[in-house]
Each structure stands twice: as C-alpha cells, then as structure tokens.
Amino acid sequence: MIYDVHAHMDFFKEEELKSILEDSKIALVISNSVNMKSCENNLELSKKYLKLKLATGLYPEDNLKLTDFAKLKTFVKNNKKQVFAIGEIGLDKQEKCDFKIQEKIFIQELELAKELNVPSIIHTRKAEREVIDILENFKEQRIILHCFSGNFKLIKRAVELGFYFSIPAILIRSEHFQKLVAEVPRDRILTETDSPLLSPYKDKPNQPAYIRETLKKLAEIWKISEKEAENQIEKNTRHMFSIK
Numbered sequence: 001m002i003y004d005v006h007a008h009m010d011f012f013k014e015e016e017l018k019s020i021l022e023d024s025k026i027a028l029v030i031s032n033s034v035n036m037k038s039c040e041n042n043l044e045l046s047k048k049y050l051k052l053k054l055a056t057g058l059y060p061e062d063n064l065k066l067t068d069f070a071k072l073k074t075f076v077k078n079n080k081k082q083v084f085a086i087g088e089i090g091l092d093k094q095e096k097c098d099f100k101i102q103e104k105i106f107i108q109e110l111e112l113a114k115e116l117n118v119p120s121i122i123h124t125r126k127a128e129r130e131v132i133d134i135l136e137n138f139k140e141q142r143i144i145l146h147c148f149s150g151n152f153k154l155i156k157r158a159v160e161l162g163f164y165f166s167i168p169a170i171l172i173r174s175e176h177f178q179k180l181v182a183e184v185p186r187d188r189i190l191t192e193t194d195s196p197l198l199s200p201y202k203d204k205p206n207q208p209a210y211i212r213e214t215l216k217k218l219a220e221i222w223k224i225s226e227k228e229a230e231n232q233i234e235k236n237t238r239h240m241f242s243i244k
C-alpha cells in the first residue's frame, strides 16, 4: 500500500483530489497545513475522506505573526480528534519572515505536539543546523524530517536522536536522497510526495500515486523486492503514527 506522510491536498481542486484518492493502492495521505486557512480546509477534507488525515501547523511563510500561534492552539484544541500530526512546521532562511519569530512559533508548535502526543512533521531550508539544535530538546517526541537536505553530519545526528526521514518521490533522480536512503537505518524511512509540489516529472503536478516509483527505487537501493520495500514502509509508518 501507499503511505504519503507529507502532501498538501488542499492545494488541489476537489474533483482532482477525489479521483487521486480513489486509487485503491493508497492507504493514507497526510495533508499538511501551512496557515490557518489551510488548517480549516484540510480539516473539512479530513472529515470527508477517510484516507486523508489532518496535520495542522504554521509554515514559516512571509506574513507569519507571533499572534498566529494562539489561533492555531485554539483550533487544535477544538478539533483534537481530527488532528493526526503537527505540520508542516519549521525554519526557513529563504523566507522573509523574521527568524526570531519563526523560532518562537516553531518551539510553541513542538510543545503543542508534545501536549497532544502526536508526531511533528518538520520543514527546513537553509536552517538545518538550527532546526536540529532545537529538536534536540524534543528528542523524546516523534519527529519526521520532511525532505531533509542537510549535510550527512546533521543526518547522523538526527539518526542518533531517533528521528525519521520522509523521502520525496524525486528520490528517483536525486543523488542526495539516494545516499540518505543507503545510509540511514531502514526502519527510519517514510515516504512522501509534497504533492502537488516537487513532482518527479517536469510536465505533471505531483500526486501520492508516484510513491510507486519511490518504492521501486527503495527496493533497488536496499537490494530487496518491491513488496519487501512496501512492507518496510508500511511497518515504519504504522509505528510512527501508532496505527494498529
């Protein structure tokens, strides 16, 4: 089965989304939120489509304000049952948002995940070391590093801290992710797409079904069958999200 732990299903038109989720091979897609509007849209989708799970969070986008966290906290408390994870959250030096504000909100969101006892799905760009430094204080929590492009020294630190890595479908042509998959213990690897972004195909938007290609590549790197690779990812995902 296909497990996509990081997608943005609210970015699709609902007709498209419906047909994407009809694929019987797809077991679960975690739709990550980027701001309050996106949290609300994903909440509605998660109530409508069983396979789609809600991750709530504030991405460090340009207009992020300190006061936004209170809104997120209220939203999460009011919809506790639907909240499957906190994401996507993190730090990004390429965004214009003040870095101190990003750090403060990121820490508050990690504390919220702790309170709820749900996994956190982490974004980071050009701030990988800062993110790992902060996460070191949350190492008893379930942490997923989404599409992590930090160096191998940081990757080693993250492994030692017990974190998981979700690997995007661009694995099929990314040397960095191929190396990461070869070096990180197999039981720490999850699959994701970041759909509709980060497509492995230049002419088509991304979608969860492309994880089929990821599984093929994982099997090749791990030197096992595709079925075994699929089973490994299923086991890792169920463990991370405590799915029985």
Ligand SMILES: [Zn+2]
Pocket (backbone or CB within 6 Å): 006, 007, 008, 032, 088, 194
């Ligand atoms: Zn994303």
